[in-house]
Amino acid sequence: MSSEKDLRVDIIIPTFNRAHLIERAVQAALNQSYWNRLVTVVDDGSNDATKHVLQPYFSRPDFSYIQLKKNLGTASAKNAGLLLTGGPAVTFHDSDDIVHRDKVLRQLRVLTRQDVMANECLNWAPSGKQSGTRIDVDAVLTHHSLILPDGRQVDIRRNLSLIDDVFPNLQMGAEVPGDWTHVNSGLFRQDVFARFGGFENCIEEDREFRNRIILNGAIVWVIPELLLTKIETSDSLTQSAASDYDSAQRRADRDMVWAKVAEWRSTGKIAPVPVDLPDLEIEFASNPAALVARDIPMSKRTAKTVRDVIATSWNQPVINTKEAAE
Structure with missing residues (x-):
């Protein structure tokens, strides 16, 4: 991977009907102290004033606004952002x-x-690494604060929560359901997506992705400082009656996640997830030159869609894609 001095980071912000919040998130991303970043907002078919609010940013070369024709859901919006950006490092806000x-x-x-080593006192065989050798960090997470709707602030500092679906016996005493270090805001190497795929189309997409990369041996580093504040609102997925922790949809998603853990216990691996977005259509892109195809497993029909979006609609060059059998 390139050095810090020239490495571009894609900051992808999926959003839906958050015109009252989105500018604050964009400003925070554009004001990051690291200079070489592209901030991409994926507007998941909003019907509010999101596009109007962000229009003053459309002329910036470090900003890209992608408006989807229809609402596809959070996981699919993240996948759309992945498909249409090509930086060697990616984070989601x-x-x-x-x-x-x-x-x-x-x-x-x-x-x-470049100085991270596989310590010889640890068992690196399950991760496919050799003790005493240099290793690359695949993902960097941070601790975060959570502001709940009732006004409480909970500081999430539970590194062990990264494996709560594998060893729940280590997770006692969590203050809120899902009291884990936040994977959604991690910084990931492009290679992580090339090896393991994108997000499952579900509302537990972060949880499943977290398990998939860790159980497949990705090297994860956790910065023990609070570098993010999350604010739970009445329309957050974890607060909505349709998608909160007690909802039927989330329970079904957790069953899927746990089935994959069972697969890992049996085989030692969890299969990659090729991105499949047959309904992906772009209504508007503010920065066509920023649209490139990421090297990530995807279905043949999705690869064709990406080629059409980039090469036909905006006449942009296409780089390599991995087409998975449907």
């Missing part, structure tokens, strides 16, 4: 996140370290 100015810089300095 929610539209209601407040990020520390140095978050990306701190994460990037860890991601590009």
Whole structure:
């Protein structure tokens, strides 16, 4: 991977009907102390004033606004952002996140370290690494604060929660359901997506992705400082009756996640997830030159859609894609 000095970071912000919040998230991303970043907002078919609010940013070369024709859901919006950006490092910010100015810089300095070793006192065989050798960090997470709708602030500092679906016996005493270090705001190498795919189309997409990369041996580093504040609102997925932790949809998604853990216990691996977005259509893109195809497993029909979006609609060059059998 390139050095910190020239490595471009894609900051992808999926959003839906958050016109009242989105500018704050964009400003926080654009004001990051690390200079080489492209901020991409994926507007998941909003019917409010999101496009109007962000229009003053359309002329910036470090900003890209992608408006989807229809609402596809959070996981699919993240996948759309992945498909149409090509930076060697990627992070996702929610539209209601407040990020520390140095978050990306701190994460990037860890991601590009060349002195991380596979300590000889640890068992590296399950991760496919050899003790005593240099290893690359695949993902850098941070601790975060959570502001709940009742006004409470909970600081999430539970590194062990990264494996709560595998060893729930280690997770006692969590203050809120899902009291885990936040994977959604992690900084990831492009290679992580090339090896393991994108997000499952579900509302537990972060949880499933977290398990998939860790159980497949990705090297994850956790910065123990609070570099992000998450604000839970009445329309957050975890607060909505249709998608909160007690909802039927989330329970079904957790069953899927746990089935994959069972697969890992049986086989030692979790299969990659090729991106499949047959309904992907772009209504508007503010920065066509920023649209490139990421090297990530995807279905043949999705690869064709990406080629059409980039090469036909905006006449942009296409780089390599991995087409998976449908």
